Amino acid sequence: MRTPRRSPDAPADAGRLSPAGVAREPGTARIAVDLLGGDDAPAVVVDGALRALRADPDLHLLLVGPIKVAGALIDALDPAQRARISVRPADTAVDMADDPTVARTETTVRAAVAALREGLADALVSAGSTGATVTAAALGLGRWPQVRRPxxxxxxxxxxxxxxxxxxxxxxxxxxxxxxxxxxxxxxxxxxxxxxxxxxxxxxxxxxxxxxxxxxxxxxxxxxxxxxxxxxxxxxxxxxxxxxxxxxxxxxxxxxxxxxxxxxxxxxxxxxxxxxxxxxxxAPRAAALLGVAGTVVVCHGAARADDITSGIALAAHLWRQDATDRVAALIAGDRTDRTTDTEVRTS
Amino acid sequence: MRTPRRSPDAPADAGRLSPAGVAREPGTARIAVDLLGGDDAPAVVVDGALRALRADPDLHLLLVGPIKVAGALIDALDPAQRARISVRPADTAVDMADDPTVARTETTVRAAVAALREGLADALVSAGSTGATVTAAALGLGRWPQVRRPxxxxxxxxxxxxxxxxxxxxxxxxxxxxxxxxxxxxxxxxxxxxxxxxxxxxxxxxxxxxxxxxxxxxxxxxxxxxxxxxxxxxxxxxxxxxxxxxxxxxxxxxxxxxxxxxxxxxxxxxxxxxxxxxxxxxAPRAAALLGVAGTVVVCHGAARADDITSGIALAAHLWRQDATDRVAALIAGDRTDRTTDTEVRTS
Structure with a gap:
């Protein structure tokens, strides 16, 4: 692939927005959720997102998908919960049989990656095609130096x-x-x-x-x-x-x-x-994508609602731990960075 | 490998000695056991062989390994059980680090294969190096037509x-x-x-x-x-x-x-x-080798005594079912053969 290692559009601090990198658990986490990703989307994604929102009062969700689907989810919330929701419209799911490297229309996962890149979300969760998510993340967020394959x-x-x-x-x-x-x-x-x-x-x-x-x-x-x-x-x-x-x-x-x-x-x-x-x-039904400049969690295509909830919790946890940047810094040997504040627990 | 598909030494009916191919369960089964195969050999092999012998009154064992080891096993038996034991001396285990394709000395697994080829045993069980067992079986018993890799x-x-x-x-x-x-x-x-x-x-x-x-x-x-x-x-x-x-x-x-x-x-x-x-x-700790002209069961290298017992029982079962020859016949389309007597249960 001819992807630049870091997309020119990706801000240098993509994936970290807090000023000092202090441990952020608990703390606000804004997770972009791909409403159309997964075999049983959007139903299980909506259900899983609702559960996550109820379980974690500091969780904000950016729903990426059809307005109608997002609307149904929002209708199930009380006003205080609604204040923790935003929506990014996108109508096309990745067709699992399609070549994920070919760009045609704006898919939900690409819209979610864009939101991450633009600083509108801290992490993203998708249960859609793994290949499509990895490609979208690598292209949209950039890869770490020396990582060809996230x-x-x-x-x-x-x-x-x-x-x-x-x-x-x-x-x-x-x-x-x-x-x-x-x-x-x-x-x-x-x-x-x-x-x-x-x-x-x-x-x-x-x-x-x-x-x-x-x-x-x-x-x-x-x-x-x-x-x-x-x-x-x-x-x-x-x-x-x-x-x-x-x-x-x-x-x-x-x-x-x-x-x-x-x-x-x-x-x-x-x-x-x-x-x-x-x-x-x-066996975990969510996995962290390592090697891209952002916090990305991929759920199982056959995810159930509680798997989506776990995936969102993992994404929030990684973000609050500043895990992505700390992993990148550790690999780069860049330990004079803000990671010194949180101190990698190696003792 | 330059192995002939069927070793010139292998009799055409290697692996089947009963005249009519009728279901032989129960019935005498003579199993060659590699005493030196496995991480914890010979102790667990001896133990496993003893258990198998006690569990199955129609089981005969050909112990392949050092006379001293076989002697220790025989000492634990009563006279009736001893009548179901024979011994083939061989003193060299396969060194797991060695190249199993290089013949140097007579290893226990090669001696066991030779016993099978000579009609002294009906099936063999080894928990030694899988590579060595597969190679010894392919070379010593011959492979089925069109099977390059058992x-x-x-x-x-x-x-x-x-x-x-x-x-x-x-x-x-x-x-x-x-x-x-x-x-x-x-x-x-x-x-x-x-x-x-x-x-x-x-x-x-x-x-x-x-x-x-x-x-x-x-x-x-x-x-x-x-x-x-x-x-x-x-x-x-x-x-x-x-x-x-x-x-x-x-x-x-x-x-x-x-x-x-x-x-x-x-x-x-x-x-x-x-x-x-x-x-x-x-998870099974014994597996059947398919594609060689004989009944060969490979146990897990980390086999315990009961795994060896299971491996011996599997070998006896396959032999009594005439499984190896029936599988070969089914593949060859040779269903006019003796398999018509036992009739493959396809209905």
Missing amino acids: ALAAVLPAVPGPVVLLDVGGSLESSPATLTRHAVLGAAYATVAHGAAAPRVGLLSVGTEPGKGDRARRLADPMLSTAVLPGAARYVGLVEGYDVCLGTRADVVVTDGFTGNVLLKAIEGAYAMAGGSPPGGG | ALAAVLPAVPGPVVLLDVGGSLESSPATLTRHAVLGAAYATVAHGAAAPRVGLLSVGTEPGKGDRARRLADPMLSTAVLPGAARYVGLVEGYDVCLGTRADVVVTDGFTGNVLLKAIEGAYAMAGGSPPGGG
């Missing part, structure tokens, strides 16, 4: 602590360079979002002995061994499928977007079959 | 019935031709081993819409749409990770060995996290 990071509960799994479908590329870059993103995310002191980063493969795996893993393993990881993160070598759920070997599990996507859904299926999720929650 | 098939419980997942690590190759061939193998296995009337075959991808997935899936999907599947099997298109556990969309889920392997272990991890397996059992 990664979707999902967080799974495990006994020793949360496990970051990435990429779960940001791209379907599995080159050793992309795997290595994603390891850096994941390590920074675990440090910032989970306060992991020294996250252990593993590369997903079919065994733990060096040399196990397909060509991409066999090349990425030595590359990761010598890669400079952010903060106090360290590479622990190859890990296996169980490690994604159990967390015993790694806090960050790196894989390509194809494998990560099918893996996450298989885990979700297993929890459903086992009759319930483990303590701390099951 | 596939490991795992069976997961689901509400509508069992789901066959393949390949779970027989090879790490993901070419469209291999995926298509493995779909044929999986469909025949579901028909024969589970009596599936008209198995639904799905290709694992990141979404169900045509065009979803990486290059291999995008090419394999149309190839599978026109492929001739055995019996009454039909291709249902792309499926997702949940379908592996839930079984709502497909009875056979086809993927490459890398993805299948990490997926299966992730499902195992999820069941462990959820505090238990679903009714009907959880």
